[in-house]
Amino acid sequence: MKYSAIITDIEGTTSRISFVTDVLFPYARQHLPDFVRSQQQLPEVAQELAAVRQQLQAPDADVEQCINALISWLDADQKITPLKSLQGMVWRAGYQQGHFTGHLYPDVIAQLQAWHAQGINLYIYSSGSVAAQQLLFHYSDAGDLTPLLSGYFDTRIGAKRELSSYAAILQQLQLPPNQVLFLSDVIAELDPARALGIATVQLIREQQAPSDHPTAHDFYQIEV
Structure with a gap:
């Protein structure tokens, strides 16, 4: 061997490639804002929002500013770790609900x-x-x-x-x-x-x- x-x-x-571009990315873009708003108190989400603020060098950024940054990074296909982590959480919900398979x-x-x-x-x-x-x-x-x-x-x-x-x-x-x-x-x-x-x-x-x-x-x- x-x-x-x-x-x-x-x-x-x-x-x-189209699975990511045609299925996963649009799903994340559609569901990420509401997911962050509704789940922001969860420790795993709060941790990533803190990383977003650090990335923005804006420690006082509110949730909507963080969401706007996340969406702009998503649209630009930026490989930024807190975006990837939060996308993963949104996709987890989608997989678990049977909205798509890998x-x-x-x-x-x-x-x-x-x-x-x-x-x-x-x-x-x-x-x-x-x-x-x-x-x-x-x-x-x-x-x-x-x-x-x-x-x-x-x-x-x-x-x-x-x-x-x-x-x-x-x-x-x-x-x-x-x-x-x-x-x-x-x-x-x-x-x-x-x-x-x-x-x-x-x-x-x-x-x-x-x-x-x-x-x-x-x-x-x-x-x-």
Whole structure:
């Protein structure tokens, strides 16, 4: 077995990009304001609102100012941690109420199961919060797939285009880079991983431009 661990991106890799842009983002945009207003006393929500105020450098910002900032960040697709955390809470409510299920390509479902059966540890690294990642796999099209996964990484470990983020992941995995495979559709994420010696495969599912990384059109084509 070449790899002890496989790390995979979500958007454009395990899941349609349009699932996020056409389902999750509009749902969050519609429901986030009322969610924050009605749940602002919950400790987990209050903590994220404090982080919003810190981000704005406005410690006295009221809830409506925080909501306006969150919506503007959402519209600009900003990878800001308190936004991602609050989005995750809104999505949790949506998943739990059955408003949608987490989209995964059928080849992803089959291969995650196969790789897990082979003893390979599987991890997710996405700019969406860990909570949002767990929801997608818990409420997936194929049911609860979280037992297949050994861990999750989000922007708290670092931005996905920064070499230091992949160094931090390797430190957590306690594995040499040549035993780790990273899957993504984004060249700018694959480049820093490869620079550290991590094996890479670029997924080309939706007209992504190919690169000098090994490529695959689905998970069946990936040699592990």
